[in-house]
Amino acid sequence: MNHPDQAPRTGASERAQAIADRVEAFVRDVVAPFEHDPRYGSHGPSEEMVHEMRTLARAAGVMTPHILPDGSHLSQRETALVLKRSGLSPLGPVAVNTAAPDEGNMLLLGKVATAEQQARYLAPLVAGEARSAFFMTEPAADGGAGSDPSMLQTTAQRDGDDWVINGRKAFITGAVGARVGIVMAKTSSGEALAATMFLVELPHPAIRVARVLDTIDGAMPGGHAVIEIDNLRVPSRDVLGEVDQGFKYAQVRLSPARLSHCMRWHGAATRAHEIATAYAVRRHAFGKPLIDHEGVGFMLADNLIDLKQAELMIDWCADVLDTGSLGTTESSMTKVAVSDALFRVADRCVQVMGGTGVTRDTIVEQVFREIRAFRIYDGPTEVHKWALAKKIKREASGAHR
Template sequence: MNFELSDDIKALQAKVRRFITEEVMPMESDSRQTPHGPTEALRDELVASARKHGLLTLHASQEMGGAGLSHVAKAVIFEEAGYSPLGPTAMNIHAPDEGNVHLMDVVASEEQKERWLRPMVEGKTRSCFAMTEPAPGAGSDPSMLETTAVRDGDDYVINGEKWFITGAKGASFAIIMAKTEDGNATMFLTDTSRPGFIVERLMDVMDSCFTGGHGVVRFENLRVPATNILGELGKGFRYAQIRLAPARLTHCMRWLGAAQRAHDEACQYARTRQSFGKRLGEHQGVGFMLADNEMDMLTTRLSILHCAWVLDKGERGNRESSMAKVISSEAIWRVIDRSVQILGGQGVSSENIVERIFKDARGFRIYDGPNEVHRMSLARKIIAREADKAER
């Protein structure tokens, strides 16, 4: 493994860093930020700025107008974007659109790409991914899928309820996971303007970085043409894996950038704040926290780069992405939590960006599969591997 960056990627990294610092961070105090994320007007302004600087949707394929970044290159660029809570929104690399771009690039038909993918890559539209359901439906266990899709002539009629659907309010289209009559899961594309697609409400959650918030969505006899099936009938769970491994890794990349921002804020405070006759950072308790932050971020960065390297080799990377997700989400949480502690009163006040990062980041240990589920999956694979060894 050689993670030495090419000159092109180094130049792009520097360009993104300047963009975030000069164009995005000054917008962090903009009043058009709500408990349910940036308003559409603020998002549009940020996206226009990224477009002007040639930094919009860089992860998309070149055929769709992106830069076709490798996974290792994304690790570098997405971390830089994550340095501001608004950075991923500005560059159109935030969830769920980022993962949907990757999924549709691989699975969608050419007609579907032109109708739904290209406008999303151009930053003109947003999407949502509707899979998670209230109990007793699918959550951490996708096999509990309750939403149904029944064939009726040339259409499928979809009924069910989803929740925690990120970006649902204001999304132009959705990818819906539903169970067909044979019991298998299928993905469907639909415009959200169709009758029967109902955003019932937005959920009040800790984070506020996703445009469109997290919605409760109901499908009431929603008619979707059979031509809107994404990929092939009955292969929804297989396609979910195409989306989830790279998408959970990009979460790690973005949150690492947020952790770096929190650490930098804590370092600045520790360097300048006087306490008991010396700088705060000269006190061993604070200095040790800063040292632990750097070690946690190095561990996170290396696990991300390793998984990205595996994906760039064309491997599935499910095991590696599970490990990277658990390592990253827990390490960055320690970094952010320590940074809050170092900042003291400022760390729990909206006077400092770290308070916002703290609230935004807590969900990462749950998003894209709770860490306990990833550990359970890894444990099964470990036992299966050891059993295979014993049989040889």
């Protein structure tokens, strides 16, 4: 049986297909056995485990597979093929260096950073020798920025040739153990809100981990932390891009990053479907295999439909981004459709497997938890629908003038 992400094989180059095949073989054969490693805890795999997996990935020639040896990036359509395969295990993206937030941070640094900044901050990320963190979201209790960036509370003030940053951040993925940080802070002095991004070498004494949150998901190294920033001094040479252009750069990063999440979790949902299908074929009840009961067989059929529709949405959005468009509308639609569809797939997989589905004997229950969190991360479904509704209203108002 062909996997849902393998048939038909269209829209991707031979080079991308070859890379994706190598990544899939590595994830299935080498990474999947790590899923029951005791070093894989509730806040992700340990640094030792990450290093071990990446050493194996480097030896297999699949480290950072979406970035080519000359530094060029696969197209978004090609990246979709590769990242879906990396996601066949929740640990796959970490092992081959296609995971969030690093994948999105590498894309942003490649587009915006200076040559000197790329040498200091980007090169270690691409080599898989360092991890990174993106410091944007802030604690709700402080009235800080979440899905609404206009609520940004962290500030950066000029002091000679330096900037001094103060504030608190929350849900900062991978901050524990990261060596590269991108900090978003408010820099406007007038009425118009503006923000700037700053590059920071980590760990830094002015950036303190207040606590690591216990969340429903657990695939990301370092987990998700609450951060306190106290008089962080950053030289002007470490401003990422231009001052006051942080919101623009955030869109450069976030639209493709939403799509990358869809790619990776499509792979995870595909693997969960494979496990549930094998269970339904093997397990007998009431005189026949589970899959021969319509209630079960139809759920697996619905999975195939959702996986294929999600794949088509991913490829469509990738094509839009490959035209050079920011694709904010398309990435919002895709994030909503794909996250909801993949959650349905994961939920059905748990249901098909019954009691076994809620145990940690397989990765199905973890995929369910991870994809449930994905429906919130990078913007909850409702926020994206609200943005789409505002666009519909603007276009309708213009059409009736």
